[in-house]
Amino acid sequence: MLDILLSILVLTGAIFTFVGSLGLVRLRDFYTRLHGPTKATTLGVGCLLIASAVYFSVRDEGVSLHEVLVTLFLFITAPVSAHLLAKAALHLKVHSLAAEPHEAHGEERTP
């Protein structure tokens, strides 16, 4: 039972990591490529880390939760790096498939 749960988590994690990186190759402009690693890959690594937490908790007969730390860290940092990358790309006017955005006022700044 546990074996099946672990296998499913590991496989889901690996597939999401794979698909996220596949996005880097398949998609056609920088802004769409940005979506793959920020979402799919983050969830993939999250699944793998949960699998690791479950595995070590069961094997060592004590709760092993420090994997949660990496998961938390990744979920906090992934949107920040994505935002900065998108901002840098807009600043450099990287080619985009979608029309450039027009705000009513002012230039950019970091939140």
Next chain:
Amino acid sequence: MRRLLPHPLLTLTLAILWLLLVNQFSAGHLVLGLLLGWLIPLLTSAFWPEHVRIRHTGVLLHYLAVFVYDIVRGSFQVAWLILKGPARLKPAFVVVPLELRTDLGISLLANTISLTPGTVSSRLSADKRTLVVHTLNTDDPEALVAEIKQRYEMPLKKIFEEEDRAC
């Protein structure tokens, strides 16, 4: 009280993080964690000008549930769109007018947008009134803006900014 313990929530968070980091629970580590959680905010209080106050814990919990659900849904959606191929994607930039006024609220909204279905926040205007969001695939940009405002901005506004906004 305020000067001795400037950020109680931060203290608690740091203590829990310490326990997770050493990966074992004992009284000694709990005390050490609480000590670190007390000292670090005290020494770095210059970097934490805002006092975070959370209202409506129920709304916060509901928001977190929606957030986790949307991360999973968003990841599946993006994975599916990548597998389907780029030909049918309709990427677009949309401009979201912001009602949030505090830095914390805006940061949280931007991060939420980046982690949820097919959207990445890409630029905040200098006066902090509009947020540019890139979306991977949309047919109706207006509906997307409405969804972001209703699904994420409203609860955030309720939790962090209601009543005395100056805090």
Next chain:
Amino acid sequence: MLSTVIPIAYALVSLAFVFSFWRLLKGPDAPDRILALDTLYVNTIALLVLLGIHLGNAIYFEAALLIAMMGFVGTVALCKYLLRGDIIE
């Protein structure tokens, strides 16, 4: 069952490495390369965690944590450089 799944997972993560490397080499713009580098960090974490489960050794976790932190700082520094032409203002 886990012992059959782990080699498949290794293969998938390795392919993810290949894709990211391809994007890193091809570019065409600087943000693309930084994004590829960032993805490589995340892939490395995935590989280390897999290795930890495979070998049954929790020590790889520390490396994963360090790579997560260094990767984030590196990405932010590179983006800052692109935005301002300067890292520390």
